[in-house]
Amino acid sequence: MLLVLGINHTTAEIAVREQVAFGSAQLGVALDELRSLPSVLEASILSTCNRTELYCVLHGGSEQTVLDWLAGFHRLPIEALRECTYHYREGEAARHMMRVACGLDSMVLGEPQILGQLKEAYHRAREQQSLGSDLERLFQHTFAVAKQVRSETGIGENPVSVAYAAVNLAGRIFDDIRRSRALLIGAGETIELVARHLKKAGIQGIIVANRTRERAQALADEVDGVAIGLDELQSALVCADVVISSTGSPMPMLGKGMVETALKARKHRPVFMVDIAVPRDIEPQVGELDDIFLYTIDDLNEVISENRRSRESAAAQAEEIIVSNVSAWQHERRIRGAGDLIRRHRQQAEGVREEAEAQALAQLAQGQDPETVIRRLSQQLTNRLLHGTTLRLREASGAQRQDLVAAAEELLLDAPTPALESERTPS
Incomplete structure (x- = not known):
């Protein structure tokens, strides 16, 4: 799960924000500690004068895990932070990160300094090896969105900071x-x-x-x-x-x-x-x-508020660009998720094939009839490859999980079976 947990100028006064800020000398230790939590797979920390935000990929944890760590690191009572922190998950987390990069969540609407600070947070996390593929891709996508917003809208016009x-x-x-x-x-x-x-x-x-x-x-x-x-x-x-x-x-x-x-x-x-x-x-x-x-x-x-009006129209355009890019990021992420599943499925099938092949070669070395060995090999492959799927389909049908049965029908029966090498016509 992608999570953003933070505190900023709209949720807390400076007296609170300065207590949760991370100095440059603290960031390395903080990233190591945060990343070492059992449920935290990836982590990055953004700390500026107006915000402290933690970007994490979790497995089995929740925002409470990250909030507890933040309070503990700064030795603050958890109640004091719970009242002024916010959190976003998955698509909303990606949208928030893109809004931050474009200056849409800043005190000064559209200010460009925050993008540099976000890039610094990214590079620091890379140095500490606390990034993985999910946050790496999200950061790169976010930087591309910020560049698009700057080039296609007037968000950066009329210098305001x-x-x-x-x-x-x-x-x-x-x-x-x-x-x-x-x-x-x-x-x-x-x-x-x-x-x-x-x-x-x-x-x-x-x-x-x-x-x-x-x-x-x-x-x-x-x-x-x-x-x-x-x-x-x-x-x-x-x-x-x-x-x-x-x-x-x-x-x-x-x-x-x-x-x-x-x-x-x-x-x-x-x-x-x-x-x-x-x-x-x-x-x-x-x-x-x-x-x-x-x-x-x-x-x-x-x-600052006097200068916001000149950028509000551009901000609306930027929001539309962000919504579109969040959808694109989610689509890409789903495709990557399917890719991981496909790799694991292929590895499993390859393991079955290698075992059956080894048995067949051993039987041939013993002088057994080649035709019998081949027939036995093909039967074993069919049985072993289909056993798990068949068992789960029966269980799904018995549990009246028609959604799984319908999905299996679409996935398993509609795809064309590739021809064997010997059956393919040379080009």
């Missing part, structure tokens, strides 16, 4: 953002987008702080900014009017004490802060300080 919303909100707070300076903490994809939007808005200066100085420098060079290490945050805060943070740190980067010290040095000039990270980079207590305007990713909803 969490990064755009953060900069847009900053522009509303300041009379003229061109006279402000920004401190960006982190150097990942989201911060890169923030930096580009700020530069386009004409902000006076940009400081990029990151654990890896080289990566900060590369981004700073792109936007004519300055790169610093995280150990220089205290001094950088003093000259920052805008602070936007998005790192993968499990602990806050900015505490109340550090910000208080910076405010004194700034003579209490106001600072606009946006914490896009999950878990949060800025302690919530910072928002209690005078002259600090602190927003989290959840606060960006109002800005």
